[in-house]
Amino acid sequence: xxxxxxxxxxxxxxxxxxxxxxxxxxxxxxxxxxxxxxxxxxxxxxxxxxxxxxxxxxxxxxxxxxxxxxxxxxxxxxxxxxxxxxxxxxxxxxxxxxxxxxxxxxxxxxxxxxxxxxxxxxxxxxxxxxxxxxxxxxxxxxxxxxxxxxxxxxxxxxx
Numbered sequence: 328x329x330x331x332x333x334x335x336x337x338x339x340x341x342x343x344x345x346x347x348x349x350x351x352x353x354x355x356x357x358x359x360x361x362x363x364x365x366x367x368x369x370x371x372x373x374x375x376x377x378x379x380x381x382x383x384x385x386x387x388x389x390x391x392x393x394x395x396x397x398x399x400x401x402x403x404x405x406x407x408x409x410x411x412x413x414x415x416x417x418x419x420x421x422x423x424x425x426x427x428x429x430x431x432x433x434x435x436x437x438x439x440x441x442x443x444x445x446x447x448x449x450x451x452x453x454x455x456x457x458x459x460x461x462x463x464x465x466x467x468x469x470x471x472x473x474x475x476x477x478x479x480x481x482x483x484x485x486x
Contacts, residue, residue: 328356329418331368336428340371344446351447355454355478366420367457369450374429392430393449395456397422424453440486447484451475 330352334340348369356365372380374390382388384396398420426449435445455471462468479485 328353328361328363329366331366333368333370335370335372335376337373340428344443347443347447348450351450351482351484352454354482355451358478358481359455359458359474361458362419364418366418367454368423369453370423370425371428372425374427377425377427377430380425390427390430392427392434393453394425395422395453396424397457397459421457424450424457426450426453441484444479444484444486447482448475448479451478 330349332345332348334345352367352369355361356363377392377394378388378390380394381391384394426446431442431446431449435442438445452475455475460467460471460474462471
């Protein structure tokens with residue numbers, strides 16, 4: 328997976344947490360059998376920035392923990408005709424995840440588990456959204472949440 332990580336926080340994210348994110352996303356990608364040439368990004372922000380994003384794109388004027396922006400590329404406006412081999416070689420960008428580092432700390436303390444567990448959980452949650460999983464309907468939640476738990480548990484970030 329081609330993963331870009333951006334740190335827009337006031338106090339920079341420690342390298343060990345960046346390494347954790349890279350590792351768990353690589354693991355999650357393999358777990359759901361994502362193509363190796365998949366591209367995505369993770370941006371770390373503080374509560375003030377994620378509140379601005381949440382207000383602008385979701386109409387909710389409060390900080391949240393994670394926001395995912397999936398790239399939908401099902402456009403057939405200008406189809407490019409390629410054989411399967413050529414198609415497999417073109418990287419697919421699935422989107423961007425924004426994570427509030429402030430919320431990671433708040434929620435880890437509130438839920439009484441490690442910062443690393445909460446960080447991993449939020450990134451996996453956003454990653455699954457980028458890959459078409461959702462939890463707005465009970466039947467979708469029944470698929471996404473167990474998958475999320477399996478990835479986290481098998482990776483080693485159990486609750």
